Amino acid sequence: MDDDSPQARWERRTEVTLAVTALVFLASYTVLVLGHGLPAAVRDACLAAMLAAWALFGVDYAVRWRLSGQRLRFVRTHWLDTLVLVLPLLRPLRVVKVYEAVQRRHGQPRLALHARVIVYSSLSVSLIGFAGALAVYQVEHAAPHATILTFGDSVWWTCSTLSTVGYGDVTPVTTMGRTIAVGLMGCGLALLGAVTGSFSSWLLQVFSREGDERPPGS
Incomplete structure (x- = not known):
């Protein structure tokens, strides 16, 4: 209720x-x-x-x-x-909360827990990544010795940071830019960990069901 x-x-x-x-x-x-x-x-x-x-x-x-x-x-x-x-x-x-609100108001069943974790994490990564790219571009593109000169550079840097790859070809040089980078790193680790953990749990459940459904001696 x-x-x-x-x-x-x-x-x-x-x-x-x-x-x-x-x-x-x-x-x-x-x-x-x-x-x-x-x-x-x-x-x-x-x-x-x-x-x-x-x-x-x-x-x-x-x-x-x-x-x-x-x-x-x-x-x-x-x-x-x-x-x-x-x-x-x-x-x-x-x-991210809109999906839940719309589903409840229409009385429709929600996605399974694993699917919801993946959908919500993906949406969160996209929204945080876009907002982070905007913020980094704002503080970096006009800074002395900046390597993030265009919004495209900022998007590329944000993707590599959120995915924890970190190529290092473009990096923030301002204090605020590096502070945003730390936040994006934390968000990337948390959200990617949630997706990986949820997907792994789903695979274990699928394999477990398949094992239970096999006839004895097979």
Whole structure:
């Protein structure tokens, strides 16, 4: 049975809206970073949209904190929401919750656990990678002695960093760029580990079922 607490009802009512807000934030940030030749009015509008999205996430966080009645324990039990509020580039992760919300509202069965882990991890890697590539390009492309000069360079570097390959042909030279790199490395290890572990567990279950279904003596 679904949780019918005030906090749960609030989350069900706002999850799709917040996911759309996260997409608006990401789209605005993309235009702000890559739209070098755009008029100042357009860039100001993108910045205003980003700030409005941040404010909306802050209101949502405050309401859920209030409804939970957990005080400081809420911060520990909702650490991802806390990170999303503090670190703007993690806000697109809100989009990952859309699938669950749509499936519940239509009464449709959800994917199996292993498939959900793989789908959610893949979405998370894509969103974090794109946002990370934007952030690194923003702080690196105009820095002295920079090797990440184009957004394509940034995407290539982000892919090699998230996959933990790390070719080293392009690297961040600024403090902020290296800080983002550390975060991407951690996310890459965690998410790729989740996918690998889930896939391995699924294979073990498949092989186990096949062994059980074999006739005796075969």
